[in-house]
Amino acid sequence: MANMKTKLGDLVLDNPIIVSSGYATETPEALRKADAFGPGAMILKSSLVEEEYSRLVKPYAPHRFPAGRFEFTACEDGLLMAAAMSPMPLEWWAEWLAKNRKSFKSPIIASVAGISVESYVQGAKLMEQAGAPAVELLLACPAPYFRPFKYSMSADPQVGKEITEAVKSAVSIPVGSKIAPLSVVARSVKQAGADWVTLGGVNLAAPGVDLDTLEPKQPYAFALSGSKVNKYITFHYLISVASISGSCHISAHGGVQEWGDVAEFILYGASSIQAHSIFMLKGFSVIQSLKRGLADYMDKKGFASLDQMRGVILPKLATYDDFLGAYAETQGKVISKVDEALCNGCGICEDVCAFDAIHVVGGVAKVLNSSCEGCNLCVADCPTEAISLENVALLKKQAVKA
Numbered sequence: 001m002a003n004m005k006t007k008l009g010d011l012v013l014d015n016p017i018i019v020s021s022g023y024a025t026e027t028p029e030a031l032r033k034a035d036a037f038g039p040g041a042m043i044l045k046s047s048l049v050e051e052e053y054s055r056l057v058k059p060y061a062p063h064r065f066p067a068g069r070f071e072f073t074a075c076e077d078g079l080l081m082a083a084a085m086s087p088m089p090l091e092w093w094a095e096w097l098a099k100n101r102k103s104f105k106s107p108i109i110a111s112v113a114g115i116s117v118e119s120y121v122q123g124a125k126l127m128e129q130a131g132a133p134a135v136e137l138l139l140a141c142p143a144p145y146f147r148p149f150k151y152s153m154s155a156d157p158q159v160g161k162e163i164t165e166a167v168k169s170a171v172s173i174p175v176g177s178k179i180a181p182l183s184v185v186a187r188s189v190k191q192a193g194a195d196w197v198t199l200g201g202v203n204l205a206a207p208g209v210d211l212d213t214l215e216p217k218q219p220y221a222f223a224l225s226g227s228k229v230n231k232y233i234t235f236h237y238l239i240s241v242a243s244i245s246g247s248c249h250i251s252a253h254g255g256v257q258e259w260g261d262v263a264e265f266i267l268y269g270a271s272s273i274q275a276h277s278i279f280m281l282k283g284f285s286v287i288q289s290l291k292r293g294l295a296d297y298m299d300k301k302g303f304a305s306l307d308q309m310r311g312v313i314l315p316k317l318a319t320y321d322d323f324l325g326a327y328a329e330t331q332g333k334v335i336s337k338v339d340e341a342l343c344n345g346c347g348i349c350e351d352v353c354a355f356d357a358i359h360v361v362g363g364v365a366k367v368l369n370s371s372c373e374g375c376n377l378c379v380a381d382c383p384t385e386a387i388s389l390e391n392v393a394l395l396k397k398q399a400v401k402a
């Protein structure tokens, strides 16, 4: 069977499926449930040292959102949420970890948030002393109470660098930086010595509208997680970050729902994946199907290890310049062609064509070659796959590198 071992810095994981920090790791009970299915690692719910926790989080706990208890709403493809920090400070987690970590099969990684460089350092040291095998620094939290403090959001590369550097020189366990997925930030935390970067898509989101009452559908929602949309955003960032990652591992998250998503992240250059919402929506047994699906896929494709599989798609992507060059070269020659035997004359192609280049005549679509711009929209929309593009040299490479 394929070897699924992977690494976060020097920490070796049995498999690349990590239960990421959040509600799914917020209590010892949740961690026990997840552990039973053998994830590669679990990352504790993020927390702060007592002093900052009292100032920032405590006023919200235990009723973190006093206007109501709608923290989560399942939507068509993911989870709208307004979650907060751990209701327990890091000191509580450190004590718990020291007592309990040996009774878990999977490594339990600490997650440290903060509003000052000093508190990140203090928190990471505390968790190292408690036996955490690695620490992830939360540098990308959209929680509203972090907003006044520059340390919550890592859109500023200098902030990510400052915190990562300080923590790296204070502890000897591997240190990962969970960042907003910006290449400039990834570069800065890598330069600061991060052993891994955790990046991916969690979109800021607003509630829908109740069309009967004309009220927002829920009192608050600030992020959309678990959605496939987020996965595609993460792919985009993986492309740009892969080229600067060097020895720094990438742990990718955002929208993992099934094993194929895990495989895609690895093919895009990630060493591990972090998933969260899917466990909240479907339970931790999903860990097993992610592992099994990935292992079967690796066997089928002949990938003996994750290293062999990692980043395989990257060289196959075109750069933006390649794409523009190819487009300029073939423009005018790339045109749609209709297979009349397959065309059912539905007229969708005619409706969508912005160049008025395709018309249904006598029940069959006909292309006006002089007007067709080869944009591919009629090909994409045709329900009977009757349309294709001719002269498609520019489409040899399908995607555009960031």
Ligand SMILES: Cc1cc2nc3c(=O)[nH]c(=O)nc-3n(C[C@H](O)[C@H](O)[C@H](O)COP(=O)(O)O)c2cc1C
Pocket: 020, 021, 022, 023, 045, 046, 047, 079, 081, 083, 084, 085, 086, 111, 138, 178, 200, 201, 202, 225, 226, 227, 230, 253, 254, 255, 256, 274, 275, 276, 277, 278
């Ligand atoms: C309810 C909830 C709480 C979360 N809390 C944290 C947190 O405390 N720390 C953190 O680093 N990420 C937190 N996250 C983000 C997740 O770890 C994960 O990165 C994100 O949800 C994207 O993965 P997904 O699309 O599989 O859910 C939270 C996510 C959810 C849904």
